[in-house]
Amino acid sequence: MEVQIAVAKVNKYAVSESGDTLEVVERPNGGVSVVLADGQSSGRGAKAISQMVVRKVIGLLAEGVRDGAAARAASDTLFTEKQGKVICTLNIASLDLNSGTIVLTRNNPASVFICRGEEIDCLEEESIPLGTSRNVRPVITEIAIEPSLTIVIYTDGLIHAGKRRGMPMDIGATIRAVMEDQDPSPQMLADTLLAEAVRLDENRPADDISVVVVKVTARDGDNVRRMSVRLPIEGVMRFS
Amino acid sequence: MEVQIAVAKVNKYAVSESGDTLEVVERPNGGVSVVLADGQSSGRGAKAISQMVVRKVIGLLAEGVRDGAAARAASDTLFTEKQGKVICTLNIASLDLNSGTIVLTRNNPASVFICRGEEIDCLEEESIPLGTSRNVRPVITEIAIEPSLTIVIYTDGLIHAGKRRGMPMDIGATIRAVMEDQDPSPQMLADTLLAEAVRLDENRPADDISVVVVKVTARDGDNVRRMSVRLPIEGVMRFS
Numbered sequence: 001m002e003v004q005i006a007v008a009k010v011n012k013y014a015v016s017e018s019g020d021t022l023e024v025v026e027r028p029n030g031g032v033s034v035v036l037a038d039g040q041s042s043g044r045g046a047k048a049i050s051q052m053v054v055r056k057v058i059g060l061l062a063e064g065v066r067d068g069a070a071a072r073a074a075s076d077t078l079f080t081e082k083q084g085k086v087i088c089t090l091n092i093a094s095l096d097l098n099s100g101t102i103v104l105t106r107n108n109p110a111s112v113f114i115c116r117g118e119e120i121d122c123l124e125e126e127s128i129p130l131g132t133s134r135n136v137r138p139v140i141t142e143i144a145i146e147p148s149l150t151i152v153i154y155t156d157g158l159i160h161a162g163k164r165r166g167m168p169m170d171i172g173a174t175i176r177a178v179m180e181d182q183d184p185s186p187q188m189l190a191d192t193l194l195a196e197a198v199r200l201d202e203n204r205p206a207d208d209i210s211v212v213v214v215k216v217t218a219r220d221g222d223n224v225r226r227m228s229v230r231l232p233i234e235g236v237m238r239f240s
Numbered sequence: 241m242e243v244q245i246a247v248a249k250v251n252k253y254a255v256s257e258s259g260d261t262l263e264v265v266e267r268p269n270g271g272v273s274v275v276l277a278d279g280q281s282s283g284r285g286a287k288a289i290s291q292m293v294v295r296k297v298i299g300l301l302a303e304g305v306r307d308g309a310a311a312r313a314a315s316d317t318l319f320t321e322k323q324g325k326v327i328c329t330l331n332i333a334s335l336d337l338n339s340g341t342i343v344l345t346r347n348n349p350a351s352v353f354i355c356r357g358e359e360i361d362c363l364e365e366e367s368i369p370l371g372t373s374r375n376v377r378p379v380i381t382e383i384a385i386e387p388s389l390t391i392v393i394y395t396d397g398l399i400h401a402g403k404r405r406g407m408p409m410d411i412g413a414t415i416r417a418v419m420e421d422q423d424p425s426p427q428m429l430a431d432t433l434l435a436e437a438v439r440l441d442e443n444r445p446a447d448d449i450s451v452v453v454v455k456v457t458a459r460d461g462d463n464v465r466r467m468s469v470r471l472p473i474e475g476v477m478r479f480s
Contacts, residue, residue, distance in 0.1 A: 001472075001473050002470060002471065002472050002473065003469075003470075003471045003473055004468065004469065004470050004471075005467075005468065005469040005470075005471075006466070006467070006468045006469075007465070007466060007467040007468070008464050008465070008466050009464065009465040009466075009467075010462075010463055010464050010465070011463065016270070017270055021266065022467075023263075023265060023266070024264075024467065024469055025263060026261065026263070026291070028291070030256070030257055032469065032471060051266070051268070051302070055299075055302050059295075059299070062291070062295050095471065095473070097473065145473065186468070187466065187468050190466075191464070191466070194464060198462075220472075221472065222250075222438075222472070223250055223251065223472050224248050224249065224250050224431070224434060224472070225247070225248070225249040225250070225469075225470065225471055225472065226246070226247060226248055226249075226427065226430075226431070226468075226469070226470040227245075227246070227247040227249075227262075227264065227467070227468070227469045227470075228244065228245065228246045228247070228426070228427050228466075228467070228468050229243075229244065229245040229246075229264055229272065229465075229466070229467045230242055230243075230244050230245075230465065230466040230467075231242065231243045231244075231245075231272060231335065231465055232241075232242050232461065232462070232463050232464070232465065233241050233242065233243055233335070233337065233385065
């Protein structure tokens, strides 16, 4: 089998820094974790918060701390520092090779979609962001790693897309439309969701938007791990 | 412009953990850093060393510490812990949006290739691994971000490929052959280098091998950041 992870991420219109931070890190047992945080508001302040949360979480995961405990620790740190005045959402998707599962940890009102073949489920149990109070608990879902599994995680920019024009996005319907294609790549699914949101916002995203797609395929190829990153850098023109 | 980073990575034959650790992380200014470490020997011990070095470096980079200082700090930490008995190579490639440059930090005897159009240079100034003594200095090279720039970084598994059969790999010639193609993607270049090494090792890599390619293109597309990861997980079958 092969696990593929795809990310597509865009900043709020005319804001140079995204309040969303995403990192993919190796776990001590050889699996990987995707850690996505969305700091309250946008720009530099939100970036500092989401970076702090992600750093805290990946530092703990690297030490072997379990995902749920890492989320609670990040929440306590944020609450202690900001006294509940600043909140931050968090999603962790971990490929755990010890248990043979994908562990989803969620402190984010935004739901998560789970697709198995033609069946599309929505995880929408109530979940509150980090930093809101002492004793914030994450919602944890564990799913066996098996072919034809696709998981879609996103920040609230995707939910709010189009709302200011009264045309909110139907995320489930967009996922369903793409999944009806012949075995879409996870990057294609992430790109399509992001493009639809940006279109609904008339090419001026009203918020930072991040979309993560995790897909398990039956593919048995080489044993090569691959990663690719594409980073537009128009900003650098200012300095060169 | 767009910066593309591609990674291809394989374990030593019949060893479940790679002694090479690679992470791509956001820098505080919005750029990214690729951090690659290769711990002495192979398997679990080497993994622990290279993970420790990478964690140390990315933690410091996140705090705004400059790359060279982060490399020195990681070396001192390793030397203090292991008294010079365990060494680890380190490469950092940072896209620095403040200076409009790519900063290459190297504590690795393995050279680095820089391609600009048809011109291929090799950075081969002497460079020693971390942890060998107090006061280890990295070799630092700063290159302006401009279209048609391609940088190739690798661990010594690539250099040693084929040597046990007396057929060492000519890395420069392989790069030149791929670059003569019509604008190869960085993933294609990384995959070709890795595949050639694995072929010379008769499909049983004698060492962990990691290849990183950084490419700058003139592409002006959307402002979307993208990342994709592909992870073979045959190992998980044991647990499921």
